[in-house]
Amino acid sequence: MVLSKNTLNPNVLKAEYAVRGPIVELAQNLEKQGREILYFNIGNPQQLGQPPLTYVREILSLLNHPKLLNKMEKLQDLGFASDSVERAKKIMELNPAGLGAYSQSAGMPFIRQAVADFISKRDNIPTDAKNIFITDGASKGVDLILNSIITDNVGIMTPIPQYPLYSADINLFGGKLVSYYLDEDSNWGINRELLENSYNKARADEIDTKLIVVINPNNPTGSVLSREHIKMVLEFAKKNNLMVLADEVYQENIYHDEDKFHSFAKVAHEEGINIPIFSLHSTSKGFIGECGYRGGYIEMRNIDDEVLLQLLKIRSIGLCANTSGQIVTYLMVTPPEEGDTSYELYVRERKDILDSLTRKARIIANELDSIEGISCATPRGAMYLFPNIKLPDRNYGDEPADFAFTKYLVEQTGIVTVPGSGFGQKQDTWHLRITFLPPEDKIESIMKKFKKAYLDFIKLK
């Protein structure tokens, strides 16, 4: 047979993506049968009722139908803010072909410039628009870099637990996954010794490790790296001649006042560590939460122009990132400013979303932590809880124990989570990843169901 599971590219079989794996499939099947399903497996805030920012949607609405733009009075009558209309007009001037035309492969030039300005301002470091590609979500930036640098025997250091995009891509492109553990006992921090151990072990296996992935704020653990830790990772990377891929899509999702987001680009610049750094950002997370638009960017630093040209060539095969996502990326990096008509509403909407996330993180963590057998710290960042769950040592067949529990949980309650085994975890420890995105008025009843299912599950024979 010309096409069967066995004749596929074997890397396809190896690639696993737990966030959307068999548990989600089971849930979708139950949903088709009429069951109520609660998707807490994925950071998809608008699916769970988080509202979009009015400012973003007003402008998108106008850009999708630019004939409206000369009808200011009627638009205001419909509730549009005057600065949204002006902003949309300005964007049409900057990109007269509109959303229906392919842009340049790296993205619309004014958007790349706006991203460069955003980074410059955020970090107080020089940033060049030519090093920025606008992408369909951060995932496409990851695909581009990993596909371009992986050849046989190239190792990529990824944290454990990790966001499974990385292991999936590394397997798909035929690279070697070089794991380093995050230290659960110190709030899932990064530890130099664990990094060195991981690197040395790979070297002993004759793996040519070329890049380290760091996710900060972290998915799934919710930790936020201090400046010291970032500096340590950069020094480690420099010493071992590694590039850094800094997944910084949760940079706006920090919930403790004492924490602060430091970008790898900024710390590297300040410390004079000139190694190649790929920094990712996305419109899917933060307080924007526009996942469906697939917006984002990759910024590349300390990369030579010849390599940039090659990467641009590969980007160009897919023509360009979708234009709506490009616009959302633009609006993410150029929010309304004080004095603009939209400013007050924008600030209020942002505050409501972030305050609610802060509350929900705390409440759900406390609820989980109060269950005997489960321990869960309040996440400091990102959108996930990663509780440690004790599970009885019994025969689960071929499945890891946490997989068996998440399956039971879906079947009994409709609550979809991701087993820790999908992210990687230390042997004989079990975890779940749960987003803290449920609507606040539903948390109590959800947690009650969760608790009952857990207590029932551990009693099963």
Added chain:
Amino acid sequence: MVLSKNTLNPNVLKAEYAVRGPIVELAQNLEKQGREILYFNIGNPQQLGQPPLTYVREILSLLNHPKLLNKMEKLQDLGFASDSVERAKKIMELNPAGLGAYSQSAGMPFIRQAVADFISKRDNIPTDAKNIFITDGASKGVDLILNSIITDNVGIMTPIPQYPLYSADINLFGGKLVSYYLDEDSNWGINRELLENSYNKARADEIDTKLIVVINPNNPTGSVLSREHIKMVLEFAKKNNLMVLADEVYQENIYHDEDKFHSFAKVAHEEGINIPIFSLHSTSKGFIGECGYRGGYIEMRNIDDEVLLQLLKIRSIGLCANTSGQIVTYLMVTPPEEGDTSYELYVRERKDILDSLTRKARIIANELDSIEGISCATPRGAMYLFPNIKLPDRNYGDEPADFAFTKYLVEQTGIVTVPGSGFGQKQDTWHLRITFLPPEDKIESIMKKFKKAYLDFIKLK
């Protein structure tokens, strides 16, 4: 150095994508310097003034800002058709999370079903929504299939000339390009003998050819395959145990009354040829021309469920196609119907676009054909002319002669075309690919500039 051109994945260096290669880069640099540049290198109709369909944009505008939906009177006052508003409401019911949420990885279920219904109705063949993935443009469908089936030594038959996405992807994924020539002397038709020769030559080289790519209507040649030819290709594929990838993105772009679009899926079904067929469609072409939205789908036929699951898993790594593109795909397959408020305007806009394309194809082909040294048939389909150009036999350095001419053409006139060498051509023949998308009122002056540049170029020493 950890990152340099030499340490990149060597397949990255091999992948070339002429449609956006060095000629386009040169043009973009000239544009930055203030020169007027005319982009005829790429099928990007809205960049050249083709208007979007009002129906599509009204609905998108509302879906981007659903708060408007309960203001029917004011919307009508703004010019919205009542059925657009109703349609948008209906879509919000079918997808309550809105455009800001990730959809299922294969696409929103109601859109997959609508695509299945569209194919069923178009071809009068049974079609199952589970075999349909909504993609970010057709390119992403190609990436998915080629990445999944290519392993070392797997050959992919592609036409010459071909759309360079195919050669780029085949090189990027490490496969073998197995070329078959289209027959310029019989209107670029497909010829069984040339297919067999190409296949046998690859077999002699111990290449394991697994799939044949067919582009119909054809990019870049503008030919449209007859039902007989499609049947012949299917029989050839069946005999040699090949899958078929049918790139049918130009199915609405047929300009001669005597031609008719036949899908590979339909002919295969009618002839009882049950081989795996991947069929691609896109919102970027046809009369919709919404390139920037990156909408499209892939339909997979005679593929077993285990393989479908693997392909879905790979799709899921990128989460989902952008939602705006998914909606445009939905609207493409469910246009307004007779009796709907929008119907008349929709039909008129469609007719205007297709009539204009028909006229432009003829006019530009005639103009080109009238230049001594150039021969150009009127394209029967797609969006491109592929004139045969005589170029003097002189020293062009490392560059193919047609590359040198397209470079000269940009420098002298700002007209951007793609050299035939980017698509493949028989040795010692030279071609250009030119879209026939220029605005009608500019064609005369453009052709005058083109002719002068050509006549000057062939006289150069």
